Amino acid sequence: MTTLPPLPDMILEPLVRAALLEDLGTNGDITTRTVIAAGTQYRARIVARQSGVVSGMQLARLAFGLVDPSLHVRILIDDGNSFAAGDELAVIEGEAASILSGERVALNFLGRLCGTATMTADFVxxxxxxxxxxxxxxxxxxxxxxxxxxxxxxxxxxxxxxxxxxxxxxxxxxxxxxxxxxxxxxxxxxxxxxxxxxxxxxxxxxxxxxxxxxxxxxxxxxxxxxxxxxxxxxxxxxxxxxxxxxxxxxxxxxxxxxxxxxxxxxxxxxxxxxxxxxxxxxx
CATH class of the missing domain: 3.20.20.70 (Aldolase class I)
Structure with a gap:
């Protein structure tokens, strides 16, 4: 386990915001807006399909928070810690539409950075x-x-x-x-x-x-x-x-x-x- 103090959110937020703007385009998440009724509440889990080392959890949390500050993100395995296939890394609760709109950006950051942390751990x-x-x-x-x-x-x-x-x-x-x-x-x-x-x-x-x-x-x-x-x-x-x-x-x-x-x-x-x-x- 490699424990580091988190970077200030204000440093990372521009990266996450730019990624969300790229993904949401000029008209937002039209699929979700079309098929999900307003007010629908859900609980979602980020689950590992393979083992590795966590990195990018802070960015994933920011992605959901920028889409909808009312979402509740509970991190179960922090950056720098190992996980196994099947482990839950985080739980997100709130508006289903908001969770779905932030999903891809959160997972893109998390998957890529976990890959780097995992490969580094193998070298180390x-x-x-x-x-x-x-x-x-x-x-x-x-x-x-x-x-x-x-x-x-x-x-x-x-x-x-x-x-x-x-x-x-x-x-x-x-x-x-x-x-x-x-x-x-x-x-x-x-x-x-x-x-x-x-x-x-x-x-x-x-x-x-x-x-x-x-x-x-x-x-x-x-x-x-x-x-x-x-x-x-x-x-x-x-x-x-x-x-x-x-x-x-x-x-x-x-x-x-x-x-x-x-x-x-x-x-x-x-x-x-x-x-x-x-x-x-x-x-």
Missing amino acids: ARTEGFATRITCTRKTTPGLRLVEKQAVLHGGGFSHRFSLSDAILIKDNHIAAAGGIASVLQAVRERASHMMRVEIEVDDLDQLQQVLDQGGADVVLLDNMSTPMLTQAVTMNGGRLILEASGNMRLDRIAEVAATGVDYISSGALTHSVGTIDLGLDF
């Missing part, structure tokens, strides 16, 4: 016994980075930088455009704030040695290296800099990479290739 489980941490990247759905990264945290993972303004991350294209590793690290020493962390990407052990010789970085991203190369990189580093392994980090490879002694394993798949957990709203 493969690092048991090692100090290595699992982290996500900026390969997120445009506009949904905040909640997707929150889902990674709910799954027991850690977040990489949130935006381009969070930290200096020197990638291979920066190195090429700036004229080499020595040039970019010299520029960092001359221009970067002393409050700013610096990470640099390397593709091979020769580049890693250059970084170790030059100084100026706090973290080295070891990109697309084989497991034996990662092991050698850890030995070369000798604990001086934080090491992050990235690229081709499949679930079936996580344990062997963690065993090399790297500090972090980053995977874009946690947010860009995740499946949706099957959840249903049952009346």
Whole structure:
């Protein structure tokens, strides 16, 4: 279980409101308005069709609340907790029409984010016994980075930088455009704030040695290296800099990479290739 303080509703509400406006269109839920009599009261349950880890419950609650503030949403399993197939995650009571109008947006957020949290938890489980941490990247759905990264945290993972303004991350294209590793690290020493962390990407052990010789970085991203190369990189580093392994980090490879002694394993798949957990709203 990963317990985090909830984000303020005012931060998440614009995301949920935009999704509801997209779904309700210009004329609202015409199906429900046509076939459901006004005043019809119902009790609905969000039920898991498969096991996983909860994330997105706060957004689901907001979806129903924005459609109809009089709906009563009772959360049974909070974000960051595991669930099994058949478990009830939440109960919604009130106007049947309102429940039906908020259903799809609530389940879209909940299913997708539970998928990210569940996949992250699977990755984290493969690092048991090692100090290595699992982290996500900026390969997120445009506009949904905040909640997707929150889902990674709910799954027991850690977040990489949130935006381009969070930290200096020197990638291979920066190195090429700036004229080499020595040039970019010299520029960092001359221009970067002393409050700013610096990470640099390397593709091979020769580049890693250059970084170790030059100084100026706090973290080295070891990109697309084989497991034996990662092991050698850890030995070369000798604990001086934080090491992050990235690229081709499949679930079936996580344990062997963690065993090399790297500090972090980053995977874009946690947010860009995740499946949706099957959840249903049952009346």
